[in-house]
Amino acid sequence: MKVLHMNSGVGDLSYAKNSLLQQKAISTAWPIIKEALQDFCTHNIPTTFAIADLGCASGPNTLMIVSNLIKQLHHFYRNLPNQSLRYQIFFNDLPANDFNAIFRSLPGLLDNLKAQIGGEFGPCFFNGVPGSFYGRLFPDKTLHFVHSSYSLHWLSQAPEGMEMENKGNIFIDSTSPENVIEAFHRQFQKDFSLFLKCRGEEVVAGGGMALTLLGRTDKNYCYAYHLLNLALNKMVAEGMVEKEKMVRFNIPNFMPTPQEIKEEIQKEGSFMIKRLEVSRIDWNFYNIDSSSVDVGVDSSYNIAKCIRSVMEPLMIPHFGEPIMEQLFDRYRKVVKDEMANKKIEFINLTVSLVRI
Template identity: 50%
Template sequence: MDVAQVLRMNGGEGDYSYSNNSLLQRKVISMTKPIIEDALTNLYCGMNFPQTLTMADLGCSSGPNTLLVASELVKSIDKIRQKLGSNNEAPEIQMYLNDLPHNDFNTIFHSVPKFQNNLMRMPNSSCSPQFYVCGVPGSFYTRLFLRKSIHFVYSSYSLMWLSQVPDMTSTNKGNIYMSTTSPPNVIKAYYEQFQKDFLMFLKCRAEEMVPGGHMVLTILGRQSDDPCSKECCYVWDLLAASLNDMVSEGLVEEEKLDSFNIPQYTPSPKEVRKEVEKEGSFSINCVEVTEVNWDACTSDGDDQGYNMGKCMRAVAEPLLLSHFGESIIEEVFERYTNHIKISMAKEKTKLVNVTVSMTRKI
């Protein structure tokens, strides 16, 4: 699997699009607002109220969450400036929106004029920051920006995705991700791939960020030291169960299933901290762990299991399409949604988020 070619959220604005099935991710973004505001306050004050700020949202995807992040960043800077009573003019802000080349950038760009008009309707809009948007296709495991050009980097629910499926010496039989039944060297391969990728991410950002620049990352993770704990693997175990059911009925080839693995790693706070300290270019301001229920993907009164199924389809469908083909998609996601419904009816299922705020050392 060439991850850079196939990893993307479902584009457009259809029933299974990421745009219409990302309420859970939106909730996570809202939960991290205090950490973002604190980082921006320290940045803005520490740099003596600069007249230009360059920011980047890495793994921006598409849909309303993308410009929600941009909006919150602009509002935060304006709020900080007014709170501190700065007599300086509002800064100009350049926002880079980054994702892999097959991301649905067109949907984002179509939304920008409306977004900019909404900013102009903000209170005291004549004094609000001027905001400019630019799309940057490419992997954030490579260099993306000019050296020492970025003041603030933000990423939410992107860095758990790996640059490639880990190289495994054993078949991860019957599984599509780390599981309690995975061979030890499969678990080891996943962890080593995370270490390699996250270290490269930090090295690239260290080159691109100005001294004193700030970075806030929220990663789908886990609290447990066990990389196969239910809190991080269960959502993929249910998809594996759906595929195994189809194998037993002759609808999917067993070899096809055994050669499919999700390119993701959900780190613990300890693992995140370890890699940041190992790379050495950033000082950690805080590491926080939060939880979000699976039912955050739905509005009140809606079918929670069905909506969580659509949320996961928006995320996982392109990966399954590239490996299994189109013929199984409707069937596998119908079964997957049923597994999710049963699980959510039995217990309060949660996802764990690891948020780290850090500063580029001077």
């Protein structure tokens, strides 16, 4: 909780400037998000619509999803007689998140909404909610809709005692012992079940959730971290990084399969699954969406910057800042070589849930 956050600010290495992948994931999931929102609106007309974006980070993606949700709600309710909808928006992330950047962007968000849908779309009340979503964040039965994207594959912690068992790996990899994989899976089960239980107490009956997270469909957990592992191991072999530091570092992530997600939801029992979809994003998408990235730079460069913006705040306290430039320069070269030889994809799971 103390160190996990994305690179803050709006500089060249910031998450705000390097989150096109996450934006694409939200856009891909939008039809499911929209459908989940519509399902609730069809049967409910609250006077104040409460939305929570959990693991909101900061930057353009945070505003994009909130803007899209408000515009969609305005569209659903605009023809109702004598209905003036108010919006209460909760931005949640860990305390080290760059909430100030979000708050500074809110006047611009409101100006854009007024320009797009007119000034009568209803008052908006914005709130920052620092804290882990693996615990209670809101009073009972106060939320109508919960959104979360690219957050729930982050665990509350790496499983204890596994560092020495997972030698040579900073994450679950092909050489990880079975007991390490099982420990990460148990941690995911514990965390995800607690997330569902807490949201089950906070979301009104019939309320919805739309969750998108990195997942997998086979035994390959995360190729991006596999390649980062290769780059870091090479620096260990060359004496640039202490082996002991490498051994004691594990990324607190778990990428579940659709079945693993489904089992936890059904076991916990607070929500009913409406849809559970798998989508894929080719690592070369940067070349397709070139208007949003540096001109003349290949996808490997942008993939490396994206991963750096996420991983650097977690790695600096452990490895120190001086090695970061060298590490991620090597990482970019490894990524470039791999992408030249094979098609690599991020696998996303999006699940739409209804509070029972």
